[in-house]
Amino acid sequence: MASTTVGSVIPCKAAVAWEAGKPLVIEQVEVAPPKAMEVRVKIKYTSLCHTDLYFWEAKGQTPLFPRIFGHEAAGIVESVGEGVTDLQVGDHVLPVFTGECMECAHCKSEESNMCDLLRINTDRGVMINDGKTRFSKNGSPIYHFLGTSTFSEYTVAHVGCLAKINKAAPLDKICVLSCGISTGLGATLNVAKPKKGSSVAIFGLGAVGLAAAEGARIAGASRIIGVDLNSNRFEEAKKFGVTEFVNPKDHDRPVQEVIAEMTNGGVDRSVECTGNIKAMISAFECVHDGWGVAVLVGVPNKDAMFMTKPVNFLTERTLRGTFFGNYKPRTDLPSVVDMYMRKELEVEKFITHRVPFSEINKAFDYMLKGEGLRCIISMDD
Numbered sequence: 001m002a003s004t005t006v007g008s009v010i011p012c013k014a015a016v017a018w019e020a021g022k023p024l025v026i027e028q029v030e031v032a033p034p035k036a037m038e039v040r041v042k043i044k045y046t047s048l049c050h051t052d053l054y055f056w057e058a059k060g061q062t063p064l065f066p067r068i069f070g071h072e073a074a075g076i077v078e079s080v081g082e083g084v085t086d087l088q089v090g091d092h093v094l095p096v097f098t099g100e101c102m103e104c105a106h107c108k109s110e111e112s113n114m115c116d117l118l119r120i121n122t123d124r125g126v127m128i129n130d131g132k133t134r135f136s137k138n139g140s141p142i143y144h145f146l147g148t149s150t151f152s153e154y155t156v157a158h159v160g161c162l163a164k165i166n167k168a169a170p171l172d173k174i175c176v177l178s179c180g181i182s183t184g185l186g187a188t189l190n191v192a193k194p195k196k197g198s199s200v201a202i203f204g205l206g207a208v209g210l211a212a213a214e215g216a217r218i219a220g221a222s223r224i225i226g227v228d229l230n231s232n233r234f235e236e237a238k239k240f241g242v243t244e245f246v247n248p249k250d251h252d253r254p255v256q257e258v259i260a261e262m263t264n265g266g267v268d269r270s271v272e273c274t275g276n277i278k279a280m281i282s283a284f285e286c287v288h289d290g291w292g293v294a295v296l297v298g299v300p301n302k303d304a305m306f307m308t309k310p311v312n313f314l315t316e317r318t319l320r321g322t323f324f325g326n327y328k329p330r331t332d333l334p335s336v337v338d339m340y341m342r343k344e345l346e347v348e349k350f351i352t353h354r355v356p357f358s359e360i361n362k363a364f365d366y367m368l369k370g371e372g373l374r375c376i377i378s379m380d381d
């Protein structure tokens with residue numbers, strides 16, 4: 001399947017963020033061919049994750065513009081650079097914001113997915129190969145985001161940031177497994193590890209939090225307590241096995257106290273999926289002493305500080321955190337896709353909106369309003 005575009009610059013459409021918080025503009029950009037250990041991918045579908053929104057708003061972050069956001073997507077390999085042996089033209093891939101080189105101490109460890117070479121880096125806007133961008137417009141560089149930049153018809157990624165998946169899997173659905181859903185699911189199944197019959201609190205009932213709830217349901221938790229400031233989330237969350245709801249705004253004392261009272265001293269596990277520092281602290285303080293484990297998933301403001309009394313640790317509570325649910329993207333993500341193919345995991349219920357690429361800004365509006373879960377953006381329409 002030789003493509004005529006191999007080796008040449010591809011002019012295509014991309015949604016460029018020129019400034020923080022300003023609507024993206026669909027521009028004609030040039031996408032350079034992949035260099036050594038890189039792959040150029042034709043993006044078929046992409047969706048919006050809160051992490052894109054957060055860095056687009058650039059509040060309290062190091063802003064880098066113009067930039068092409070997007071990291072939750074599915075696509076097809078268009079061409080490969082020198083030294084790439086694991087992927088071929090035509091392979092179906094999910095880009096992942098944190099990569100796996102397969103050679104460093106982290107990649108060789110059973111415990112870590114924090115690859116030395118390709119771990120998440122929100123400040124870098126260039127390729128690691130040569131410190132340059134593969135995107136440009138009229139010769140001026142446009143920066144990358146998370147090594148994926150999927151809000152473009154074509155993108156270039158390091159081979160270590162691409163998981164090769166089953167070609168039978170429908171890309172318009174499983175694109176949500178490339179970040180949010182795998183992150184939430186893995187945070188519960190791989191990190192919090194609730195026991196059968198246990199109680200789990202989920203802070204933040206967006207797609208990531210509801211995927212964490214789905215993990216709790218799969219693990220056999222008997223009580224799943226959903227916590228959100230937006231009560232509109234509660235109806236939808238019932239479909240994900242959430243059994244009880246708490247809106248911190250309805251109480252005049254800290255939500256951790258409310259949860260401790262509901263559960264006779266605290267939940268067995270909690271998973272925080274908000275990015276809000278107060279929610280992170282509550283998620284830790286609401287777990288039961290003696291055995292409770294809290295897992296942080298939300299991306300906080302870079303200056304946020306976690307404050308709690310050390311006695312909360314001495315009394316045997318555990319605090320953990322994870323990127324991408326501790327999954328190794330190349331090694332583990334294909335099996336998450338297979339879980340979907342075997343109908344052990346539903347992704348359809350996370351998809352509440354669909355828009356053509358030309359209307360990508362609508363996806364931002366839905367998320368800003370807290371409306372729906374994932375909005376799929378079709379690149380071909």
Ligand SMILES: NC(=O)c1ccc[n+]([C@@H]2O[C@H](COP(=O)([O-])OP(=O)(O)OC[C@H]3O[C@@H](n4cnc5c(N)ncnc54)[C@H](O)[C@@H]3O)[C@@H](O)[C@H]2O)c1
Pocket residue numbers: 048049050051054179180183203204205206207208209227228229230233248273274275276278279296297298299300322323324325367370373
């Ligand atoms: N660690 C990772 O690997 C990883 C991966 C993907 C996303 N994230 C992060 O996970 C978080 C959730 O992402 P999402 O796409 O589901 O976002 P989302 O906007 O769809 O959902 C977030 C939810 O949290 C709620 N919320 C906000 N502050 C709260 C508070 N103080 N208490 C209770 N609820 C609160 C909001 O009302 C909303 O319903 C974001 O911070 C995102 O950046 C982390």
Ligand SMILES: [Zn+2]
Pocket residue numbers: 049050051052071072179180
């Ligand atoms: Zn994400």
Ligand SMILES: [Zn+2]
Pocket residue numbers: 099100101102103104105106107114115116117118
């Ligand atoms: Zn590595």
